[in-house]
Amino acid sequence: MKRWNGWGNIQTENPPSAHTLEFLQQVLGPGTSQQSLSFEEACAKVPDSRLTESPLWDTRRETRVRYARGQSLPDLIATRTGLELHFPDGVAFPQSTEEVETLVQEALQNGWTLIPYGGGTSVAGHINPPMQEKPVLTVSLERMNRLLSVDTESHLARFQAGVRGVDLEAQLRAHGFTLGHFPQSFEYSTLGGWIVTRSSGQQSLRYGRIEQLFAGGLAVTPQGRWELPPLPASAAGMDLRQLLLGSEGRLGILTEATVRITPLPEQEVFHAAFLPDWQQAMQCVRELVQKRIPLSMLRLSTPRETEANLIMAGKPRAVQALKKLLSVKGIGDFRCMLLYGMTGTKPEVRHLKGQVQRVLQKHGGMDTGTLLGKGWQHNRFRAPYLRNHLWEHGHAIDTLETCTTWERLEDTRLGIEEALQNALRDENEKVFAFTHLSHLYPSGSSLYTTYAFRIDPDPEVTLQRWKKLKSAASRAIVQHGATISHQHGVGRDHAPYLPPEKGNIGMKLMHTVVDHLDPQRIFPEGVLLPEEV
Amino acid sequence: MKRWNGWGNIQTENPPSAHTLEFLQQVLGPGTSQQSLSFEEACAKVPDSRLTESPLWDTRRETRVRYARGQSLPDLIATRTGLELHFPDGVAFPQSTEEVETLVQEALQNGWTLIPYGGGTSVAGHINPPMQEKPVLTVSLERMNRLLSVDTESHLARFQAGVRGVDLEAQLRAHGFTLGHFPQSFEYSTLGGWIVTRSSGQQSLRYGRIEQLFAGGLAVTPQGRWELPPLPASAAGMDLRQLLLGSEGRLGILTEATVRITPLPEQEVFHAAFLPDWQQAMQCVRELVQKRIPLSMLRLSTPRETEANLIMAGKPRAVQALKKLLSVKGIGDFRCMLLYGMTGTKPEVRHLKGQVQRVLQKHGGMDTGTLLGKGWQHNRFRAPYLRNHLWEHGHAIDTLETCTTWERLEDTRLGIEEALQNALRDENEKVFAFTHLSHLYPSGSSLYTTYAFRIDPDPEVTLQRWKKLKSAASRAIVQHGATISHQHGVGRDHAPYLPPEKGNIGMKLMHTVVDHLDPQRIFPEGVLLPEEV
Known part of the structure; x- marks a missing residue:
C-alpha cells in the first residue's frame, strides 16, 4: 500500500546508513527527531464534504486524506505535521473516457473544481486542493491503466492515461517492447502525468523526453473531446500536442495516449x-x-x-x-x-x-x-524513500532542477548553489547543496541540485525555511536565464517564476488557450499560470 | 537573377534528356508546346498601387510582378499564362526588427494586409496576394540575412530570419559548422520560411526536422515582440515555439532565430x-x-x-x-x-x-x-529546374506529400496514386504518378508522390485539371488518416483539408491563437486556416 505521508510503498524502507546520518550532522548540525501526525489524526482534521453523495465519487475521510497532497517538501511538512493540510471534498475513480466526461459535465453544471490526479507524485504542488468556496473533486485516473492496442509494425502503443510506469512497462514487455521512460517517480507516476507535465526519464538520452514519445491521444475538455492523431511527423500547421504537453491539467483530462515504443534491448x-x-x-x-x-x-x-x-x-x-x-x-x-x-x-x-x-x-x-x-x-527508484527516514532524524532534503545552454551552465550552477547556501544565513542555519547533470543535450544540460537543511520543531519555521530556499534558488534560475523547470513542471510552486521565461506574449497566449477551453475554470487556478490577482 | 515565372536562377538550366521527353510522350501522349507570357506583358497587367508612396516599400510594377507568386503548379500556370495572376500593392524590404515593427504598425493603422515573404518558394499558395479591397503589402525579409552570433560551446547560432539556405550554410561553414537543413528549395528558401512552415530537409534523418533545429527566436506580432528563449529543453508549461512553428505568417513575422548547429562532418x-x-x-x-x-x-x-x-x-x-x-x-x-x-x-x-x-x-x-x-x-537541388522546360514541351509536373504510420503506409500510397491516375478519366487524359519515401521515422514515413499530366492550350482547362488532381489526392490523404502535409505546409491549397486532421477543438484552438495575436487580421486570411464563410 502507498504511504499517505511520504514517498512510496509502506513495505519498502531505505534507511540511511550510520555514515549518512553522521555526515549530515557534521555538515548541518544535529537534527531533532520528529513526531509525525498519525493517519487517524489526519482523518480527524478532514471537514465535511461539500459534495452530494454519488456512486461516482468517494467522500470518505480516509480516502480524502490519501489524495490530499503530492510529494514536494511542503507536502511532506503538511502530512507529517498537519500544517496547511487541506483536503479534496471527494475523489473519483473513473474507468473510461465516458465517465471522465460525466465528471466534467458535473463540474460544469455545479461549479466545482476538478483536480486531475495521476500518481500523486508531483513535487510542485500540482494536485493540492486550494482553499476556496467551490467544492473540489480530485479525479484519480488509477483505474484507467489498460493497454488498448499495440502496433508492432509502427512501434506504437495506445494506453489509458492513468497507467503507472511499472504497469506500462510490464504490459509492453509482454509484447517485447519498452517505452524507455524511467523518471525517478517511475513506481507511481503515470503516463498521463508524464505527458501533461513534460516529464523526462533517466534514459532520455536514448529514448527522448516524453515530448518525443507522445505521438497522440484523447483528452476530455470542457469544450468536448480533443483527439490528436499519432502521426510520425507533420507540417500541417501548429503542433497542438505541444499545448497538451505541459498543460498540467488546465485544458482537460488526458484519458488515452499513443506512445512510440522500442523493442527491448539485447x-x-x-x-x-x-x-x-x-x-x-x-x-x-x-x-x-x-x-x-x-x-x-x-x-x-x-x-x-x-x-x-x-x-x-x-x-x-x-x-x-x-x-x-x-x-x-x-x-x-x-x-x-x-x-x-x-x-x-x-x-x-x-x-x-x-x-x-x-x-x-x-x-x-x-x-x-x-x-x-x-x-x-x-x-534508481529508491532514493526518494530516504527522505522519509531523514525527516524522522530531523533533516529535510529536497531537490530542484533547471536546464540551460553549455555557455551559461557553470554560472547558473554556482548561482543556484550559492543562493541555497546563503538562504538561511539570517537564522544561522547551514544548507548543504550539491549538483549533478543528468539530461544532456548538444546545446546544454539539465542541472539537478539536492539540498539539505535542518527541520525546526515548529513546522511553520521549517516551512518558512523551505520557502526562503526555494525562492532564492528560483530567483537565481530566472536571473541566469535558465528554465524554471527541466522535468518537474510548473505546478503552483514554479508558477510565479514562469512569466520571465515565457514573456508577456507567451503568458497571454497560455491564458488565451486556457480561457478558450476552460472558460468556467473547472480546472484549478494557480496551477501552471500564476493566480490572477 | 531569380526567374520571375518558374524555378530558380535564370542562368541555370536543367533541360530534359530526349529519353525523358520520349518517355513522357509515351505515357501521357504528345504535349503541345507552350508560349509563355513575357515579363513586359505581365508588368502591363499590374494595376495601380493602392499604397501611398514611401521609402519603406517599392510599388514599381516590375517589383510587384517578381513577388506575385510562389512555386506551386497554379503559380506556374499564372505566371506563364496570366491566368489568375494578382499582384501585391507593394513590396517592403526591411533590414531590421525595428523596420518590421514599423510595417506592422502601418498595417494596423491603415488596415492593410501584410504577406510575410521568405524565399518565395511556397508550393501551397502561402504568399499569393488575395483579391480583396484591402491593400496588400508583401514583406520580403531578403535583406535580413546576417549571422548575428555563434556560440561554439553550445552549438547555437543566431541568424536574421530572412537568410537563404545557401547563405546560412556559407556563413556557418566559415565557423566549421553546418545546420544540416537541405530541403530541395535550399537555394532560395529561408530560415524563417522553414520555421513557420515546419520544413524538413533531405537529411532530416541525421539533423532532425526544423522543429528540432529551431531553439528560439524573435517575432514581431501585432501585440508586440515575442521572444522565445533558446533552451535545450524545458518542462515549464506549453512549448510555445510549437505555435510559431507552423504558424505560416498568421501570428507575426519571425525576424531572428537561434538554431542548433553541428560541426562539419569529416x-x-x-x-x-x-x-x-x-x-x-x-x-x-x-x-x-x-x-x-x-x-x-x-x-x-x-x-x-x-x-x-x-x-x-x-x-x-x-x-x-x-x-x-x-x-x-x-x-x-x-x-x-x-x-x-x-x-x-x-x-x-x-x-x-x-x-x-x-x-x-x-x-x-x-x-x-x-x-x-x-x-x-x-x-539534389536541380530537379525543380526541369519543370520550367517540361512546361514548354506541354507537360505539367507536380509533387505532393504526406506522412503516416507504417501500418497505413501502403494503403495510403496506393490510395493517392490511384486517385491521381483516375482523376482525369472524364477527359480521357492520362496521369503518370510515382512515389518515394524520403523521410523515415521509427513509427512511419513520408510519402512523396510526383505526377505528370498534359497541359491544355486553354490555361483554364489546365488549371481545372490540376484542381481535380489535387483534390482527388488530398481527399485520399484525408480518407486514410494521413497528414495533409509532411513538409510543404498548409498555405491556401491544403487549408480545406486541415479540419479533419486537427478536429473541431484543434481548429478552434488555432483560430483562438490567431484571434488573440492578430485580431485585426493584418496577416492573410485563408492561409493555414480555411477562410471563414
Missing part, C-alpha cells in the same frame, strides 16, 4: 568513470553528447556530490581502495563521478565502449566498470 | 542500393530506421519511380549494364532503388557501412556504391 549496462576535475568532466560529457555517441544515460556529479555519494554509500574501506586506485591515475580530491549507460545489441554496446574510452582518456578519466553502475541501477 | 557519402521488390524494400528501410542505425538520409523509390529515374537518367547502355548486374543477384523488374547517406567521422562511416550491408543482405538487396549517389548529390 543488452544494457551502466558504468562508472571518474574524471580529475569538474572542468575536465564537463568538457568530457559535452564532447560525448556533441559527438552524438548514442549512449542511453549520462549522469555527472560535481566533486561535492561525488564525495557525498561515496560517503553515503556506507562502505568506507571499499571507497578508500577506490580513491587510492584513482589517485594512481592522477584523479584526486576534485574527482567527479560519471555514470553512463549503454543500451543496444551486444556489438553496439561493444562499439560504444570503445568510443567512450577514447573520449574518457582524452580528458584524463578512468572507467571503473559496472560495479557502481549496478549500485545505481539497484537504487 | 566524411559524407551517398550510396545506391537495389532491393528485389517493394515489400522487401519497405521492410528493409523500416528495419534500418527502427534499429536506429544513424544514417543521414534514406530515400526509397517504388519500382515505377525507379524505372522512371533510370529512363530519365538518359544513359540507356549504363542502365542496361546495371540491370544485368542486378538480375544476377535476383533483382529484376520489380527493383526498387534505395539511396542512403552516411555522415560522420571516417570510422563511423565505415562502421555504418557494415551495419547497412547486413540489413541489405537480409532483404536480398545489393549495394552499387557511390556512383548513383553522386549523381543524386549533384542534382
Whole structure:
C-alpha cells in the first residue's frame, strides 16, 4: 500500500546508513527527531464534504486524506505535521473516457473544481486542493491503466492515461517492447502525468523526453473531446500536442495516449568513470553528447556530490581502495563521478565502449566498470524513500532542477548553489547543496541540485525555511536565464517564476488557450499560470 | 537573377534528356508546346498601387510582378499564362526588427494586409496576394540575412530570419559548422520560411526536422515582440515555439532565430542500393530506421519511380549494364532503388557501412556504391529546374506529400496514386504518378508522390485539371488518416483539408491563437486556416 505521508510503498524502507546520518550532522548540525501526525489524526482534521453523495465519487475521510497532497517538501511538512493540510471534498475513480466526461459535465453544471490526479507524485504542488468556496473533486485516473492496442509494425502503443510506469512497462514487455521512460517517480507516476507535465526519464538520452514519445491521444475538455492523431511527423500547421504537453491539467483530462515504443534491448549496462576535475568532466560529457555517441544515460556529479555519494554509500574501506586506485591515475580530491549507460545489441554496446574510452582518456578519466553502475541501477527508484527516514532524524532534503545552454551552465550552477547556501544565513542555519547533470543535450544540460537543511520543531519555521530556499534558488534560475523547470513542471510552486521565461506574449497566449477551453475554470487556478490577482 | 515565372536562377538550366521527353510522350501522349507570357506583358497587367508612396516599400510594377507568386503548379500556370495572376500593392524590404515593427504598425493603422515573404518558394499558395479591397503589402525579409552570433560551446547560432539556405550554410561553414537543413528549395528558401512552415530537409534523418533545429527566436506580432528563449529543453508549461512553428505568417513575422548547429562532418557519402521488390524494400528501410542505425538520409523509390529515374537518367547502355548486374543477384523488374547517406567521422562511416550491408543482405538487396549517389548529390537541388522546360514541351509536373504510420503506409500510397491516375478519366487524359519515401521515422514515413499530366492550350482547362488532381489526392490523404502535409505546409491549397486532421477543438484552438495575436487580421486570411464563410 502507498504511504499517505511520504514517498512510496509502506513495505519498502531505505534507511540511511550510520555514515549518512553522521555526515549530515557534521555538515548541518544535529537534527531533532520528529513526531509525525498519525493517519487517524489526519482523518480527524478532514471537514465535511461539500459534495452530494454519488456512486461516482468517494467522500470518505480516509480516502480524502490519501489524495490530499503530492510529494514536494511542503507536502511532506503538511502530512507529517498537519500544517496547511487541506483536503479534496471527494475523489473519483473513473474507468473510461465516458465517465471522465460525466465528471466534467458535473463540474460544469455545479461549479466545482476538478483536480486531475495521476500518481500523486508531483513535487510542485500540482494536485493540492486550494482553499476556496467551490467544492473540489480530485479525479484519480488509477483505474484507467489498460493497454488498448499495440502496433508492432509502427512501434506504437495506445494506453489509458492513468497507467503507472511499472504497469506500462510490464504490459509492453509482454509484447517485447519498452517505452524507455524511467523518471525517478517511475513506481507511481503515470503516463498521463508524464505527458501533461513534460516529464523526462533517466534514459532520455536514448529514448527522448516524453515530448518525443507522445505521438497522440484523447483528452476530455470542457469544450468536448480533443483527439490528436499519432502521426510520425507533420507540417500541417501548429503542433497542438505541444499545448497538451505541459498543460498540467488546465485544458482537460488526458484519458488515452499513443506512445512510440522500442523493442527491448539485447543488452544494457551502466558504468562508472571518474574524471580529475569538474572542468575536465564537463568538457568530457559535452564532447560525448556533441559527438552524438548514442549512449542511453549520462549522469555527472560535481566533486561535492561525488564525495557525498561515496560517503553515503556506507562502505568506507571499499571507497578508500577506490580513491587510492584513482589517485594512481592522477584523479584526486576534485574527482567527479560519471555514470553512463549503454543500451543496444551486444556489438553496439561493444562499439560504444570503445568510443567512450577514447573520449574518457582524452580528458584524463578512468572507467571503473559496472560495479557502481549496478549500485545505481539497484537504487534508481529508491532514493526518494530516504527522505522519509531523514525527516524522522530531523533533516529535510529536497531537490530542484533547471536546464540551460553549455555557455551559461557553470554560472547558473554556482548561482543556484550559492543562493541555497546563503538562504538561511539570517537564522544561522547551514544548507548543504550539491549538483549533478543528468539530461544532456548538444546545446546544454539539465542541472539537478539536492539540498539539505535542518527541520525546526515548529513546522511553520521549517516551512518558512523551505520557502526562503526555494525562492532564492528560483530567483537565481530566472536571473541566469535558465528554465524554471527541466522535468518537474510548473505546478503552483514554479508558477510565479514562469512569466520571465515565457514573456508577456507567451503568458497571454497560455491564458488565451486556457480561457478558450476552460472558460468556467473547472480546472484549478494557480496551477501552471500564476493566480490572477 | 531569380526567374520571375518558374524555378530558380535564370542562368541555370536543367533541360530534359530526349529519353525523358520520349518517355513522357509515351505515357501521357504528345504535349503541345507552350508560349509563355513575357515579363513586359505581365508588368502591363499590374494595376495601380493602392499604397501611398514611401521609402519603406517599392510599388514599381516590375517589383510587384517578381513577388506575385510562389512555386506551386497554379503559380506556374499564372505566371506563364496570366491566368489568375494578382499582384501585391507593394513590396517592403526591411533590414531590421525595428523596420518590421514599423510595417506592422502601418498595417494596423491603415488596415492593410501584410504577406510575410521568405524565399518565395511556397508550393501551397502561402504568399499569393488575395483579391480583396484591402491593400496588400508583401514583406520580403531578403535583406535580413546576417549571422548575428555563434556560440561554439553550445552549438547555437543566431541568424536574421530572412537568410537563404545557401547563405546560412556559407556563413556557418566559415565557423566549421553546418545546420544540416537541405530541403530541395535550399537555394532560395529561408530560415524563417522553414520555421513557420515546419520544413524538413533531405537529411532530416541525421539533423532532425526544423522543429528540432529551431531553439528560439524573435517575432514581431501585432501585440508586440515575442521572444522565445533558446533552451535545450524545458518542462515549464506549453512549448510555445510549437505555435510559431507552423504558424505560416498568421501570428507575426519571425525576424531572428537561434538554431542548433553541428560541426562539419569529416566524411559524407551517398550510396545506391537495389532491393528485389517493394515489400522487401519497405521492410528493409523500416528495419534500418527502427534499429536506429544513424544514417543521414534514406530515400526509397517504388519500382515505377525507379524505372522512371533510370529512363530519365538518359544513359540507356549504363542502365542496361546495371540491370544485368542486378538480375544476377535476383533483382529484376520489380527493383526498387534505395539511396542512403552516411555522415560522420571516417570510422563511423565505415562502421555504418557494415551495419547497412547486413540489413541489405537480409532483404536480398545489393549495394552499387557511390556512383548513383553522386549523381543524386549533384542534382539534389536541380530537379525543380526541369519543370520550367517540361512546361514548354506541354507537360505539367507536380509533387505532393504526406506522412503516416507504417501500418497505413501502403494503403495510403496506393490510395493517392490511384486517385491521381483516375482523376482525369472524364477527359480521357492520362496521369503518370510515382512515389518515394524520403523521410523515415521509427513509427512511419513520408510519402512523396510526383505526377505528370498534359497541359491544355486553354490555361483554364489546365488549371481545372490540376484542381481535380489535387483534390482527388488530398481527399485520399484525408480518407486514410494521413497528414495533409509532411513538409510543404498548409498555405491556401491544403487549408480545406486541415479540419479533419486537427478536429473541431484543434481548429478552434488555432483560430483562438490567431484571434488573440492578430485580431485585426493584418496577416492573410485563408492561409493555414480555411477562410471563414
